[in-house]
Amino acid sequence: MPKFTTIDEAVKLIKDGDTIMIGGFLGCGSPLKFCEALSKTGVKDLTLICNDGGFPEGAGPTGQNYGAAWLIANHQIKKIVATHVGINPNIAKQNFDEKTLEVCLIPQGSLAEMIRADGNGLGGVLTPTGVGTLVEDSPYCLGKQTINGRDYLLMAPVHADFALIGCTKTDKAGNCWYGGTTSNFNIVMATAADTVIVEPDEIVEVGEIAPEDVRTFGMLVDYVVK
Amino acid sequence: MDKSEIKGFIAKRVAKELHDGDVVNLGIGLPTLVPNYLPEGVHVTLQAENGTVGAAAAGQYQPEDKFHIVNAGGQPSGIIPGGSFIDSATSFGLIRGGHVAATILGGLEVDQEGSLSNWIIPGKMMPGMGGAMDLLVGAKLVIVAMEHTAKGNPKILKKCTLPYTAVNCVHMIITEMGVMKVTDKGLELVEINPEFTVEQVQAATEAELIISPNLKSMID
Numbered sequence: 001m002p003k004f005t006t007i008d009e010a011v012k013l014i015k016d017g018d019t020i021m022i023g024g025f026l027g028c029g030s031p032l033k034f035c036e037a038l039s040k041t042g043v044k045d046l047t048l049i050c051n052d053g054g055f056p057e058g059a060g061p062t063g064q065n066y067g068a069a070w071l072i073a074n075h076q077i078k079k080i081v082a083t084h085v086g087i088n089p090n091i092a093k094q095n096f097d098e099k100t101l102e103v104c105l106i107p108q109g110s111l112a113e114m115i116r117a118d119g120n121g122l123g124g125v126l127t128p129t130g131v132g133t134l135v136e137d138s139p140y141c142l143g144k145q146t147i148n149g150r151d152y153l154l155m156a157p158v159h160a161d162f163a164l165i166g167c168t169k170t171d172k173a174g175n176c177w178y179g180g181t182t183s184n185f186n187i188v189m190a191t192a193a194d195t196v197i198v199e200p201d202e203i204v205e206v207g208e209i210a211p212e213d214v215r216t217f218g219m220l221v222d223y224v225v226k
Numbered sequence: 227m228d229k230s231e232i233k234g235f236i237a238k239r240v241a242k243e244l245h246d247g248d249v250v251n252l253g254i255g256l257p258t259l260v261p262n263y264l265p266e267g268v269h270v271t272l273q274a275e276n277g278t279v280g281a282a283a284a285g286q287y288q289p290e291d292k293f294h295i296v297n298a299g300g301q302p303s304g305i306i307p308g309g310s311f312i313d314s315a316t317s318f319g320l321i322r323g324g325h326v327a328a329t330i331l332g333g334l335e336v337d338q339e340g341s342l343s344n345w346i347i348p349g350k351m352m353p354g355m356g357g358a359m360d361l362l363v364g365a366k367l368v369i370v371a372m373e374h375t376a377k378g379n380p381k382i383l384k385k386c387t388l389p390y391t392a393v394n395c396v397h398m399i400i401t402e403m404g405v406m407k408v409t410d411k412g413l414e415l416v417e418i419n420p421e422f423t424v425e426q427v428q429a430a431t432e433a434e435l436i437i438s439p440n441l442k443s444m445i446d
Contacts, residue, residue: 025276025314026300028293051314052354055300061292086353087300095352103352105345108275109318109360116315129322129360132393134346168294180294180311181277181303187313215313 002174002221007037010225019047021160021189022068027054029182030067031166031199039070047079053088083108118157119191126152163193170200174218177209190216197223232402238263240371253331258284274298275357280309322364329365332372335386338433340396340408343388362392374401380432403427417444
Protein backbone atom coordinates (compact mmCIF):
# COMPACT_ATOMS: atom_id res chain seq x y z
CA MET A 1 0.00 0.00 0.00
CA PRO A 2 1.31 3.47 -0.78
CA LYS A 3 1.87 6.03 1.94
CA PHE A 4 -0.38 9.07 1.82
CA THR A 5 1.46 12.25 2.70
CA THR A 6 1.66 15.95 1.97
CA ILE A 7 3.54 17.44 -0.95
CA ASP A 8 5.73 19.41 1.47
CA GLU A 9 6.81 16.19 3.21
CA ALA A 10 7.32 14.22 0.00
CA VAL A 11 9.56 16.77 -1.71
CA LYS A 12 12.08 16.26 1.11
CA LEU A 13 12.72 12.74 -0.21
CA ILE A 14 14.55 14.13 -3.22
CA LYS A 15 18.21 14.91 -2.62
CA ASP A 16 20.93 16.76 -4.51
CA GLY A 17 22.19 14.79 -7.49
CA ASP A 18 19.15 12.50 -7.79
CA THR A 19 17.73 11.40 -11.12
CA ILE A 20 14.04 12.19 -11.47
CA MET A 21 11.47 11.41 -14.12
CA ILE A 22 8.56 13.81 -14.47
CA GLY A 23 5.51 12.58 -16.38
CA GLY A 24 3.52 14.86 -18.63
CA PHE A 25 3.58 16.40 -22.07
CA LEU A 26 4.20 20.14 -22.01
CA GLY A 27 2.86 20.03 -18.47
CA CYS A 28 -0.34 18.16 -19.31
CA GLY A 29 -0.30 15.21 -16.90
CA SER A 30 2.65 16.54 -14.90
CA PRO A 31 2.47 16.64 -11.09
CA LEU A 32 2.07 20.41 -11.16
CA LYS A 33 1.95 21.27 -7.46
CA PHE A 34 4.78 18.86 -6.69
CA CYS A 35 7.03 20.47 -9.31
CA GLU A 36 6.35 23.92 -7.88
CA ALA A 37 6.99 22.73 -4.32
CA LEU A 38 10.21 20.96 -5.34
CA SER A 39 11.45 24.22 -6.83
CA LYS A 40 11.11 25.84 -3.40
CA THR A 41 13.34 23.25 -1.66
CA GLY A 42 16.55 24.36 -3.36
CA VAL A 43 17.54 20.75 -4.11
CA LYS A 44 20.05 20.90 -6.96
CA ASP A 45 22.18 19.06 -9.53
CA LEU A 46 19.21 16.93 -10.55
CA THR A 47 19.13 14.85 -13.70
CA LEU A 48 15.68 15.27 -15.24
CA ILE A 49 14.12 12.74 -17.62
CA CYS A 50 10.95 14.02 -19.23
CA ASN A 51 9.38 14.61 -22.62
CA ASP A 52 10.07 18.36 -22.61
CA GLY A 53 10.83 21.23 -20.27
CA GLY A 54 7.24 22.36 -19.78
CA PHE A 55 5.98 25.83 -20.56
CA PRO A 56 8.02 28.71 -19.12
CA GLU A 57 6.42 31.59 -17.25
CA GLY A 58 3.95 33.47 -19.44
CA ALA A 59 3.46 30.69 -21.99
CA GLY A 60 1.41 27.95 -20.31
CA PRO A 61 -2.21 27.68 -19.17
CA THR A 62 -1.51 29.10 -15.70
CA GLY A 63 0.75 31.96 -16.78
CA GLN A 64 3.34 30.68 -14.33
CA ASN A 65 6.06 28.11 -14.93
CA TYR A 66 4.24 24.90 -15.81
CA GLY A 67 5.42 21.44 -14.77
CA ALA A 68 9.15 20.78 -15.05
CA ALA A 69 9.66 24.42 -16.07
CA TRP A 70 9.73 25.36 -12.36
CA LEU A 71 12.90 23.36 -11.80
CA ILE A 72 14.60 24.67 -14.92
CA ALA A 73 13.78 28.30 -14.11
CA ASN A 74 15.28 27.73 -10.67
CA HIS A 75 18.53 26.23 -12.07
CA GLN A 76 18.05 22.94 -10.22
CA ILE A 77 18.72 20.71 -13.22
CA LYS A 78 22.24 19.86 -14.36
CA LYS A 79 21.21 17.45 -17.11
CA ILE A 80 17.96 17.02 -19.00
CA VAL A 81 17.12 13.97 -21.08
CA ALA A 82 14.15 14.93 -23.24
CA THR A 83 12.66 14.77 -26.72
CA HIS A 84 11.88 18.44 -27.35
CA VAL A 85 13.07 21.52 -25.49
CA GLY A 86 12.21 24.27 -27.96
CA ILE A 87 9.13 25.52 -26.10
CA ASN A 88 11.11 26.48 -23.00
CA PRO A 89 13.85 28.97 -23.98
CA ASN A 90 15.37 28.78 -20.48
CA ILE A 91 16.84 25.43 -21.51
CA ALA A 92 18.72 26.80 -24.53
CA LYS A 93 19.84 29.77 -22.43
CA GLN A 94 21.27 27.58 -19.68
CA ASN A 95 22.83 25.25 -22.25
CA PHE A 96 24.28 27.68 -24.82
CA ASP A 97 24.89 30.85 -22.81
CA GLU A 98 25.35 29.86 -19.18
CA LYS A 99 26.68 26.38 -19.95
CA THR A 100 25.16 25.03 -16.73
CA LEU A 101 22.69 22.56 -18.24
CA GLU A 102 23.57 19.50 -20.29
CA VAL A 103 20.90 18.55 -22.82
CA CYS A 104 20.49 15.05 -24.22
CA LEU A 105 17.82 14.70 -26.90
CA ILE A 106 16.17 11.35 -27.63
CA PRO A 107 13.36 10.61 -30.11
CA GLN A 108 10.01 10.59 -28.32
CA GLY A 109 9.03 7.05 -29.22
CA SER A 110 12.47 5.78 -28.29
CA LEU A 111 12.44 7.53 -24.92
CA ALA A 112 9.04 6.05 -24.07
CA GLU A 113 10.27 2.55 -24.95
CA MET A 114 13.62 3.00 -23.15
CA ILE A 115 11.76 3.85 -19.96
CA ARG A 116 9.31 1.02 -20.57
CA ALA A 117 12.20 -1.38 -21.15
CA ASP A 118 13.70 -0.58 -17.77
CA GLY A 119 10.39 -0.96 -16.00
CA ASN A 120 9.65 -4.20 -17.81
CA GLY A 121 12.96 -5.92 -17.22
CA LEU A 122 14.32 -5.64 -20.75
CA GLY A 123 17.94 -4.94 -21.63
CA GLY A 124 17.22 -2.36 -24.30
CA VAL A 125 15.10 -1.42 -27.30
CA LEU A 126 15.77 -2.12 -30.97
CA THR A 127 14.20 0.66 -32.99
CA PRO A 128 14.57 1.85 -36.59
CA THR A 129 14.09 5.41 -35.31
CA GLY A 130 17.26 7.52 -35.48
CA VAL A 131 19.21 5.36 -37.93
CA GLY A 132 21.57 7.60 -39.93
CA THR A 133 21.14 10.53 -37.52
CA LEU A 134 23.01 12.05 -34.57
CA VAL A 135 21.08 9.66 -32.31
CA GLU A 136 23.67 7.03 -33.29
CA ASP A 137 26.24 9.12 -31.35
CA SER A 138 24.06 9.38 -28.23
CA PRO A 139 25.45 7.83 -25.06
CA TYR A 140 22.11 6.00 -24.88
CA CYS A 141 22.71 4.29 -28.24
CA LEU A 142 24.52 1.01 -27.64
CA GLY A 143 25.00 -0.01 -31.26
CA LYS A 144 23.34 -0.88 -34.53
CA GLN A 145 21.96 -4.20 -35.73
CA THR A 146 20.54 -5.42 -39.01
CA ILE A 147 17.55 -7.70 -38.70
CA ASN A 148 15.82 -9.08 -41.80
CA GLY A 149 17.62 -6.48 -43.89
CA ARG A 150 16.55 -3.46 -41.86
CA ASP A 151 18.83 -1.41 -39.60
CA TYR A 152 17.91 -0.81 -35.97
CA LEU A 153 19.52 1.12 -33.13
CA LEU A 154 19.93 -0.56 -29.76
CA MET A 155 18.84 2.00 -27.18
CA ALA A 156 19.61 1.63 -23.49
CA PRO A 157 17.00 1.21 -20.76
CA VAL A 158 16.45 4.32 -18.62
CA HIS A 159 15.95 4.25 -14.87
CA ALA A 160 15.44 6.95 -12.24
CA ASP A 161 15.61 7.35 -8.49
CA PHE A 162 12.17 8.94 -8.50
CA ALA A 163 9.22 8.95 -10.89
CA LEU A 164 6.94 11.94 -10.32
CA ILE A 165 3.54 11.14 -11.71
CA GLY A 166 0.50 13.33 -12.26
CA CYS A 167 -2.90 11.68 -12.55
CA THR A 168 -6.56 12.56 -12.41
CA LYS A 169 -7.79 10.13 -9.77
CA THR A 170 -6.00 7.84 -7.35
CA ASP A 171 -7.85 5.49 -5.06
CA LYS A 172 -6.80 4.65 -1.54
CA ALA A 173 -4.95 1.56 -2.79
CA GLY A 174 -2.84 3.81 -5.06
CA ASN A 175 -4.51 2.79 -8.31
CA CYS A 176 -4.40 5.60 -10.87
CA TRP A 177 -6.78 6.74 -13.57
CA TYR A 178 -5.75 9.30 -16.15
CA GLY A 179 -8.25 11.66 -17.78
CA GLY A 180 -7.82 12.94 -21.36
CA THR A 181 -4.27 13.05 -22.65
CA THR A 182 -2.67 13.00 -19.20
CA SER A 183 -1.44 9.41 -19.28
CA ASN A 184 1.38 10.08 -21.80
CA PHE A 185 4.76 9.30 -20.18
CA ASN A 186 3.25 8.68 -16.73
CA ILE A 187 2.36 5.07 -17.54
CA VAL A 188 5.90 3.97 -18.38
CA MET A 189 7.64 6.18 -15.83
CA ALA A 190 5.68 4.67 -12.95
CA THR A 191 7.40 1.35 -13.73
CA ALA A 192 10.98 2.60 -14.02
CA ALA A 193 12.00 4.27 -10.76
CA ASP A 194 13.05 3.20 -7.28
CA THR A 195 10.40 5.43 -5.73
CA VAL A 196 7.13 6.43 -7.38
CA ILE A 197 5.30 9.52 -6.15
CA VAL A 198 1.83 10.25 -7.48
CA GLU A 199 0.05 13.59 -7.33
CA PRO A 200 -3.62 13.07 -8.22
CA ASP A 201 -6.18 15.80 -8.81
CA GLU A 202 -8.48 13.81 -6.54
CA ILE A 203 -8.18 10.91 -4.08
CA VAL A 204 -11.18 8.56 -4.22
CA GLU A 205 -12.34 5.46 -2.35
CA VAL A 206 -11.29 2.00 -3.48
CA GLY A 207 -13.86 0.82 -6.01
CA GLU A 208 -14.49 4.23 -7.54
CA ILE A 209 -11.96 3.42 -10.25
CA ALA A 210 -13.10 0.23 -11.99
CA PRO A 211 -10.37 -2.43 -12.04
CA GLU A 212 -10.24 -2.36 -15.84
CA ASP A 213 -9.74 1.42 -15.82
CA VAL A 214 -6.65 1.28 -13.62
CA ARG A 215 -3.62 2.30 -15.73
CA THR A 216 -0.97 2.57 -13.01
CA PHE A 217 -1.40 -0.16 -10.43
CA GLY A 218 -1.26 0.62 -6.74
CA MET A 219 1.51 -1.96 -6.31
CA LEU A 220 3.84 0.37 -8.24
CA VAL A 221 3.08 3.46 -6.17
CA ASP A 222 5.11 4.37 -3.08
CA TYR A 223 3.62 7.74 -2.17
CA VAL A 224 0.39 9.55 -2.96
CA VAL A 225 0.60 13.26 -2.23
CA LYS A 226 -2.01 15.92 -1.76
CA MET B 227 0.28 35.17 -52.98
CA ASP B 228 0.99 36.57 -49.54
CA LYS B 229 2.26 34.40 -46.68
CA SER B 230 -1.14 33.41 -45.33
CA GLU B 231 -2.42 32.52 -48.79
CA ILE B 232 0.66 30.39 -49.45
CA LYS B 233 0.02 28.24 -46.39
CA GLY B 234 -3.61 27.63 -47.33
CA PHE B 235 -2.63 26.91 -50.94
CA ILE B 236 -0.09 24.27 -49.87
CA ALA B 237 -2.46 22.74 -47.31
CA LYS B 238 -5.21 22.47 -49.91
CA ARG B 239 -2.95 20.56 -52.28
CA VAL B 240 -1.71 18.27 -49.49
CA ALA B 241 -5.31 17.42 -48.60
CA LYS B 242 -5.78 15.78 -52.02
CA GLU B 243 -3.21 13.13 -51.07
CA LEU B 244 -5.31 11.82 -48.19
CA HIS B 245 -7.85 9.04 -48.51
CA ASP B 246 -11.09 8.43 -46.72
CA GLY B 247 -10.40 6.54 -43.50
CA ASP B 248 -6.68 7.36 -43.31
CA VAL B 249 -5.10 7.79 -39.88
CA VAL B 250 -2.96 10.91 -40.22
CA ASN B 251 -0.46 12.69 -37.98
CA LEU B 252 -0.03 16.40 -38.60
CA GLY B 253 3.01 18.42 -37.61
CA ILE B 254 2.75 21.81 -35.96
CA GLY B 255 1.97 24.87 -38.10
CA LEU B 256 0.99 24.61 -41.76
CA PRO B 257 0.06 20.88 -41.61
CA THR B 258 -2.69 21.62 -39.07
CA LEU B 259 -4.54 23.53 -41.83
CA VAL B 260 -4.87 20.42 -44.02
CA PRO B 261 -8.18 19.10 -42.53
CA ASN B 262 -9.86 22.36 -43.56
CA TYR B 263 -9.33 21.43 -47.20
CA LEU B 264 -10.26 17.74 -47.35
CA PRO B 265 -12.21 16.89 -50.49
CA GLU B 266 -15.89 16.11 -50.01
CA GLY B 267 -16.43 12.58 -48.77
CA VAL B 268 -12.92 12.24 -47.37
CA HIS B 269 -12.77 11.87 -43.61
CA VAL B 270 -9.51 11.17 -41.85
CA THR B 271 -8.69 10.25 -38.26
CA LEU B 272 -6.09 12.51 -36.69
CA GLN B 273 -3.49 10.90 -34.49
CA ALA B 274 -1.76 13.22 -32.02
CA GLU B 275 1.44 11.64 -30.72
CA ASN B 276 0.96 12.97 -27.20
CA GLY B 277 -1.97 10.62 -26.80
CA THR B 278 -5.05 10.90 -29.00
CA VAL B 279 -6.45 8.81 -31.82
CA GLY B 280 -9.34 10.85 -33.21
CA ALA B 281 -8.09 14.26 -32.20
CA ALA B 282 -10.32 17.19 -33.08
CA ALA B 283 -8.95 19.27 -35.94
CA ALA B 284 -7.77 22.78 -35.19
CA GLY B 285 -10.75 25.09 -34.95
CA GLN B 286 -13.23 22.18 -34.84
CA TYR B 287 -13.66 21.97 -31.10
CA GLN B 288 -14.51 24.04 -28.10
CA PRO B 289 -11.64 23.69 -25.66
CA GLU B 290 -13.26 22.75 -22.36
CA ASP B 291 -10.41 21.44 -20.28
CA LYS B 292 -7.02 23.01 -20.90
CA PHE B 293 -5.41 20.91 -18.18
CA HIS B 294 -6.37 17.44 -19.35
CA ILE B 295 -6.74 17.44 -23.13
CA VAL B 296 -4.01 18.97 -25.25
CA ASN B 297 -2.62 18.52 -28.75
CA ALA B 298 0.98 17.79 -29.71
CA GLY B 299 1.75 21.48 -29.36
CA GLY B 300 0.52 21.46 -25.76
CA GLN B 301 -2.50 23.59 -26.67
CA PRO B 302 -6.04 22.81 -25.45
CA SER B 303 -7.64 20.34 -27.81
CA GLY B 304 -10.55 17.94 -28.13
CA ILE B 305 -11.49 14.48 -29.24
CA ILE B 306 -14.09 13.28 -31.73
CA PRO B 307 -16.79 10.75 -30.84
CA GLY B 308 -15.24 7.31 -31.29
CA GLY B 309 -11.76 8.55 -30.47
CA SER B 310 -9.47 7.22 -27.78
CA PHE B 311 -6.80 8.48 -25.44
CA ILE B 312 -3.56 6.53 -25.30
CA ASP B 313 -0.23 6.74 -23.51
CA SER B 314 3.09 7.66 -25.17
CA ALA B 315 4.42 4.11 -25.58
CA THR B 316 1.18 3.00 -27.23
CA SER B 317 1.08 6.11 -29.38
CA PHE B 318 4.55 5.51 -30.77
CA GLY B 319 3.82 1.83 -31.12
CA LEU B 320 1.07 2.82 -33.54
CA ILE B 321 3.45 5.19 -35.33
CA ARG B 322 6.48 2.90 -35.67
CA GLY B 323 4.26 -0.10 -36.25
CA GLY B 324 3.00 1.27 -39.56
CA HIS B 325 -0.54 1.95 -38.38
CA VAL B 326 -0.41 5.62 -39.35
CA ALA B 327 -1.14 6.10 -43.04
CA ALA B 328 0.44 9.49 -43.49
CA THR B 329 2.41 12.15 -41.71
CA ILE B 330 2.64 15.71 -42.91
CA LEU B 331 5.35 17.94 -41.57
CA GLY B 332 7.51 20.92 -42.36
CA GLY B 333 11.25 21.02 -42.87
CA LEU B 334 14.28 23.27 -42.67
CA GLU B 335 15.93 21.29 -45.48
CA VAL B 336 14.91 18.32 -47.58
CA ASP B 337 17.05 16.66 -50.21
CA GLN B 338 16.76 14.67 -53.43
CA GLU B 339 17.46 11.45 -51.54
CA GLY B 340 14.32 12.01 -49.50
CA SER B 341 16.22 12.89 -46.34
CA LEU B 342 14.87 15.60 -44.06
CA SER B 343 16.44 17.96 -41.53
CA ASN B 344 14.18 19.85 -39.17
CA TRP B 345 15.25 19.39 -35.55
CA ILE B 346 18.52 21.14 -34.84
CA ILE B 347 20.80 23.91 -36.08
CA PRO B 348 24.07 23.08 -34.33
CA GLY B 349 25.33 25.91 -32.16
CA LYS B 350 22.22 28.00 -32.78
CA MET B 351 19.03 26.20 -32.04
CA MET B 352 18.17 22.76 -30.71
CA PRO B 353 14.45 22.46 -30.33
CA GLY B 354 14.69 18.67 -30.53
CA MET B 355 13.17 15.98 -32.68
CA GLY B 356 10.11 15.35 -30.52
CA GLY B 357 8.19 12.63 -32.33
CA ALA B 358 9.41 13.53 -35.83
CA MET B 359 12.09 10.83 -36.16
CA ASP B 360 9.60 8.11 -35.23
CA LEU B 361 6.93 9.50 -37.56
CA LEU B 362 9.34 9.66 -40.49
CA VAL B 363 10.39 6.02 -40.18
CA GLY B 364 6.96 4.71 -39.25
CA ALA B 365 4.32 6.47 -41.35
CA LYS B 366 3.50 4.80 -44.65
CA LEU B 367 3.40 8.12 -46.53
CA VAL B 368 5.63 11.06 -45.59
CA ILE B 369 4.74 14.44 -47.08
CA VAL B 370 6.89 17.49 -46.47
CA ALA B 371 4.67 20.56 -46.76
CA MET B 372 6.57 23.83 -46.65
CA GLU B 373 7.38 27.05 -48.43
CA HIS B 374 9.73 26.39 -51.31
CA THR B 375 12.50 28.70 -50.09
CA ALA B 376 13.54 30.43 -46.87
CA LYS B 377 14.27 34.13 -47.37
CA GLY B 378 14.96 33.35 -51.02
CA ASN B 379 17.39 30.53 -50.24
CA PRO B 380 16.65 27.02 -51.49
CA LYS B 381 15.44 24.50 -48.90
CA ILE B 382 15.24 21.65 -51.39
CA LEU B 383 18.84 20.56 -51.75
CA LYS B 384 21.05 17.94 -53.35
CA LYS B 385 22.05 16.92 -49.84
CA CYS B 386 20.94 18.32 -46.49
CA THR B 387 23.61 20.33 -44.68
CA LEU B 388 21.90 20.21 -41.26
CA PRO B 389 21.77 17.04 -39.15
CA TYR B 390 19.17 14.63 -40.48
CA THR B 391 15.87 13.95 -38.81
CA ALA B 392 15.68 10.78 -40.90
CA VAL B 393 17.26 9.54 -44.11
CA ASN B 394 15.51 8.30 -47.27
CA CYS B 395 12.10 8.70 -45.72
CA VAL B 396 10.25 11.45 -47.61
CA HIS B 397 7.90 10.43 -50.39
CA MET B 398 6.61 13.78 -51.52
CA ILE B 399 7.35 17.50 -51.19
CA ILE B 400 4.54 20.00 -51.67
CA THR B 401 5.29 23.74 -51.83
CA GLU B 402 3.61 26.82 -53.28
CA MET B 403 5.62 26.24 -56.49
CA GLY B 404 4.95 22.61 -57.16
CA VAL B 405 4.63 18.98 -56.18
CA MET B 406 7.75 16.83 -56.21
CA LYS B 407 8.03 13.08 -55.78
CA VAL B 408 11.16 11.41 -54.45
CA THR B 409 12.19 8.72 -56.94
CA ASP B 410 15.20 6.40 -57.27
CA LYS B 411 16.60 8.80 -59.87
CA GLY B 412 15.99 12.01 -57.92
CA LEU B 413 13.25 14.56 -57.41
CA GLU B 414 10.55 14.54 -60.05
CA LEU B 415 8.45 17.65 -60.52
CA VAL B 416 5.00 16.22 -61.20
CA GLU B 417 2.83 19.31 -60.74
CA ILE B 418 3.54 23.00 -61.04
CA ASN B 419 1.75 26.11 -59.86
CA PRO B 420 0.91 27.89 -63.17
CA GLU B 421 2.04 31.19 -61.61
CA PHE B 422 5.60 29.91 -62.07
CA THR B 423 7.64 28.54 -64.97
CA VAL B 424 9.65 25.33 -64.73
CA GLU B 425 12.79 27.49 -64.93
CA GLN B 426 11.66 29.54 -61.94
CA VAL B 427 10.99 26.40 -59.89
CA GLN B 428 14.39 24.99 -60.80
CA ALA B 429 16.08 28.30 -59.96
CA ALA B 430 14.55 28.15 -56.47
CA THR B 431 15.66 24.54 -56.01
CA GLU B 432 19.25 23.41 -55.47
CA ALA B 433 18.48 19.79 -56.32
CA GLU B 434 18.25 19.11 -60.02
CA LEU B 435 14.62 18.45 -60.87
CA ILE B 436 13.48 15.75 -63.22
CA ILE B 437 10.57 17.26 -65.09
CA SER B 438 7.75 14.78 -65.43
CA PRO B 439 6.70 14.15 -69.04
CA ASN B 440 3.16 14.39 -67.68
CA LEU B 441 3.71 17.63 -65.76
CA LYS B 442 0.33 18.88 -64.56
CA SER B 443 -1.02 22.08 -63.06
CA MET B 444 -1.33 22.14 -59.27
CA ILE B 445 -4.65 23.89 -59.71
CA ASP B 446 -7.68 21.90 -60.93
